Amino acid sequence: MAELILFNKPFQVLSQFTDTDAPATAGQKPRSTLADWVRIPGIYPAGRLDYDSEGLLLLTSNGSLQHRIASPALKMAKTYWVQVEGDVSASAIEALCAGVTLKDGRTRPAKARRMEEPKLWPRVPPVRQRDTVPTSWLELTITEGRNRQVRRMTAAVGFPTLRLIRYRIGDWSLDGLEPGKYREISINLPAAAQPRKQPPRARSAKTPRTIQRS
Structure with a gap:
């Protein structure tokens, strides 16, 4: 266990x-x-x-x-709920599913779909939004763990990430x-994942056995 x-x-x-990179500036929180x-x-x-x-x-x-x-x-799947800037298009979702090219190479195919805004706790501070620009939500499942991968993937298809929540890892x-x-x-x-027990060491016949008494 x-x-x-x-x-x-x-x-x-x-x-x-x-x-480990604590701010050195005096007075900085x-x-x-x-x-x-x-x-x-x-x-x-x-x-x-x-x-x-x-x-x-x-x-x-x-x-x-x-x-x-x-x-x-081991490619354990991770699912994210992603609020993006703009009204995400079907072509962008298709591109995410096929895999997109980033600076460090092409991503593996992902699972992506548009979703309704989930019922979430308010973020502090809140996400900055512009009245003239809509936002939308995606559910995105990937099996990689590159640095800031989800944000880079949505930006690559033209929809920058505003809020990112990891909803699931494996089960x-x-x-x-x-x-x-x-x-x-x-x-x-x-x-197979349990630590292996070491076999008992062979004892020389000349070595006396020590018995602990309580």
Whole structure:
């Protein structure tokens, strides 16, 4: 069994427990970290979520589980709810599904669809919107983890991201989690993912056996 923490990361919270690039300017407010929200010792994030993104972040103390979630080679699907600037077109959705070319290469095909605005908590500070420019929402599922990938993908098809929420990772979702809250669950790992037990060391016949008594 392995313990897994499902955390709904608020906007402008680092997905790490310390700010290794803390602002040096006197009087500048320090950035919020996971240590301000999750007080469970010995855990660490399985993957990351950008400072200016919100939503599901998974944490664990189990290295095998962390690898299964975060490893790019295992291609665990991640689903995002994305508010974009503009009235997103069918051609843009088709392009996202086919894969788009970014500076670091072409993305894998994604699953993308237009969605109604979800019922969400208000963001603080709120998204800046222009009265003359509409916004729309997408559900986008990818199996990669490039730096700021979703934002770059929507920009590449002509619709810049305004708000980004990770809703699901694999089988785990945000359902029932308010921002800043977390839930602990237990996971059964496959036998192959469990740490291997070391075989007992052979003992020399000349070595006396020590018996501990309580």
